[in-house]
Amino acid sequence: MSVGALEGALARPEEKYRICGDxxxxxxxxxxxxxxxxxxxxxxxxxxGGLFGLLVALTRWPAVHILPAEWxxxxxxxxxxxxxxFWIIFFEMAILYFASAILLNCRLAAPKFAWLxxxxxxxxxxxxxxxxxxxxxxxxxxxxxxxKAAPHFYLGIILFAVGALLGCMVFFGTLVIAKEExxxxxxxxxxxxxxxxxxxxxxxxxxxxAIILVPxxxxxxxxxxxIDTVMYKLxxxxxxxxxxxxxxxxxxAVWYAIAALVLGAKPLSExxxxxxxxxxxxxxxxxxxxxLLAEPGxxxxxxxxxxxxxxxxxxxxxxxxxxxxxxxxxAAQRRRGFNKGxxxxxxxxxxxNPAFSGMFMSLVMFGFLGGISxxxxxxxxxxxxxxxxxxVPGHFHATVVAGTTLAFMAVTYxxxxxxxxxxxxxxxxxxxQPYIFGIGVxxxxxxxxxxxxxxxSRRHWDITFSDSVFTFDYPGTAFLMMGLNxxxxxxxxxxxxxxxxxxxGSILFGKVRDEAAIKANPIVAPGNAVSTYGGEGTLKLPGxxxxxxxxxxxxxxYYFINWKFLSEVWPLS
Amino acid sequence: MAxxxxxxGGSQATExxxxxxxxxPAMQRLLDNPFLxxxxxxxxxxxxxxxxxxxEIIQIPIAK
Numbered sequence: 348m349s350v351g352a353l354e355g356a357l358a359r360p361e362e363k364y365r366i367c368g369d370x371x372x373x374x375x376x377x378x379x380x381x382x383x384x385x386x387x388x389x390x391x392x393x394x395x396g397g398l399f400g401l402l403v404a405l406t407r408w409p410a411v412h413i414l415p416a417e418w419x420x421x422x423x424x425x426x427x428x429x430x431x432x433f434w435i436i437f438f439e440m441a442i443l444y445f446a447s448a449i450l451l452n453c454r455l456a457a458p459k460f461a462w463l464x465x466x467x468x469x470x471x472x473x474x475x476x477x478x479x480x481x482x483x484x485x486x487x488x489x490x491x492x493x494x495k496a497a498p499h500f501y502l503g504i505i506l507f508a509v510g511a512l513l514g515c516m517v518f519f520g521t522l523v524i525a526k527e528e529x530x531x532x533x534x535x536x537x538x539x540x541x542x543x544x545x546x547x548x549x550x551x552x553x554x555x556x557a558i559i560l561v562p563x564x565x566x567x568x569x570x571x572x573x574i575d576t577v578m579y580k581l582x583x584x585x586x587x588x589x590x591x592x593x594x595x596x597x598x599x600a601v602w603y604a605i606a607a608l609v610l611g612a613k614p615l616s617e618x619x620x621x622x623x624x625x626x627x628x629x630x631x632x633x634x635x636x637x638x639l640l641a642e643p644g645x646x647x648x649x650x651x652x653x654x655x656x657x658x659x660x661x662x663x664x665x666x667x668x669x670x671x672x673x674x675x676x677x678a679a680q681r682r683r684g685f686n687k688g689x690x691x692x693x694x695x696x697x698x699x700n701p702a703f704s705g706m707f708m709s710l711v712m713f714g715f716l717g718g719i720s721x722x723x724x725x726x727x728x729x730x731x732x733x734x735x736x737x738x739v740p741g742h743f744h745a746t747v748v749a750g751t752t753l754a755f756m757a758v759t760y761x762x763x764x765x766x767x768x769x770x771x772x773x774x775x776x777x778x779x780q781p782y783i784f785g786i787g788v789x790x791x792x793x794x795x796x797x798x799x800x801x802x803x804s805r806r807h808w809d810i811t812f813s814d815s816v817f818t819f820d821y822p823g824t825a826f827l828m829m830g831l832n833x834x835x836x837x838x839x840x841x842x843x844x845x846x847x848x849x850x851x852g853s854i855l856f857g858k859v860r861d862e863a864a865i866k867a868n869p870i871v872a873p874g875n876a877v878s879t880y881g882g883e884g885t886l887k888l889p890g891x892x893x894x895x896x897x898x899x900x901x902x903x904x905y906y907f908i909n910w911k912f913l914s915e916v917w918p919l920s
Numbered sequence: 921m922a923x924x925x926x927x928x929g930g931s932q933a934t935e936x937x938x939x940x941x942x943x944x945p946a947m948q949r950l951l952d953n954p955f956l957x958x959x960x961x962x963x964x965x966x967x968x969x970x971x972x973x974x975x976e977i978i979q980i981p982i983a984k
Contacts, residue, residue: 519954519955543957581974621951622947625950628957629960633968645976657968
């Protein structure tokens, strides 16, 4: 961007905006349109990727086994790319624009660059998807060399990443504009700070992706003769796992946003929550190392520092959020008069509001299923029990699907009325959707982790090894787990379909949310907690203390059960 | 706005009429500077994960 263009972008304060009838925030038209297009693209890729995910799960269900082997790997690659990259990062672009331009009452920096970024992301995602569906790029999400995909697969992902990087630059530029034009006082609100965390991790992620995917693209077209497999794995995971850390930061920001919008909840201490995000910025990306814990050529010092010492500081950040969020909700509920007993505030929470129920289930499942299993996977010794087994997808379905996707689904129920200005259609379907999807995803995560603990390999098309020279018999429980995983996937797919129907239907056919509708059906708690700085400033939270204690007990118990299990696998006496 | 927790330096008046402290704590300055955070967030994993990891790999002897 030239200096003249940058100055032009910084010196146009007269852009068109509206005042949101629900929140009172200033919504600039260009930011609003970009939020809409990114959100729509995200939902389209979720629908496509979800369909492929269902096919994968039905194939891994031994009694159904729906796809032949070559189609299975094509579907698995398409599923990974569509949901793990495209759905989530398109949605995160919408979050970055919302957390900067909308929450800071500010126009978007260089919207033309934001559009260029969006177009690159669309072209890149379509190019990569077409490459996969052509059948010559069934290399799965990790695309480990020496497996070679078609050149346009790598090029598509590179273009997508460049587009996302442009979006991050626009986000940082918008922060500069907001500060220059003094559209907020003091520090940015916590949701914006969470988005800053996500954008910072995104920059490292995309840079790492460029370092490894550009030479891999050149290798695919014959300009480079060899890519070292371990080097590829190391650098690729700096992108592959860090991209999931963008999600963690973004969905924690979304949790805070939903709690603030629906209940007027503020974090227990803004400073402590911001420090927790700082721990993410410094340490969360080092967790990539757990994918290399079984590599023989890399020292234990590197493995243990990156996955245990340093990552525990990032885990500390998650545990701070894990206490701050329910604590903020409890404090807000008690302020609203729901004071009966230890859990009266929780019983009286708005469980019929899909934004709240989706957020709370995302919080619980991310902590109990994704968080605890992540620490177990990140411990060098006990990682060996389930390294590269189906436990790994079980873990990341708990973090990325139960955590991120469910949180993003939940916030969509606020985005549709606030940004698209449409009333939700089929409110009963919307009310049940987070429960159906959440239970399905919890089943997927638990049963895959169960099968992985029994040794079921991560990516094999057929756990019976029916066409293999060497056979291996898994225990009957493993087959049961795979069947239950398939049933859970069907349930999650139904929940996903309900989400797509409600969201797309509301955008296309929902009643316009005008002033009368806003008065009749308010969806935002008074106080504008989402766009202001400040905490609840209380620790009188008996319900949260009980919940956190239960979490710690589950954490300690499961951690030591795995050490016990390890001692039985490798008897020392 | 909870101005007691927020500060951007200097001695500006708050909504409550009090003066902001002249000296902003170092931690607050760090958290209020997204570009310093960006620098740290890129340098930390680059040094501890990438560069250290690459050094480990290039020290692996090549099979003969």
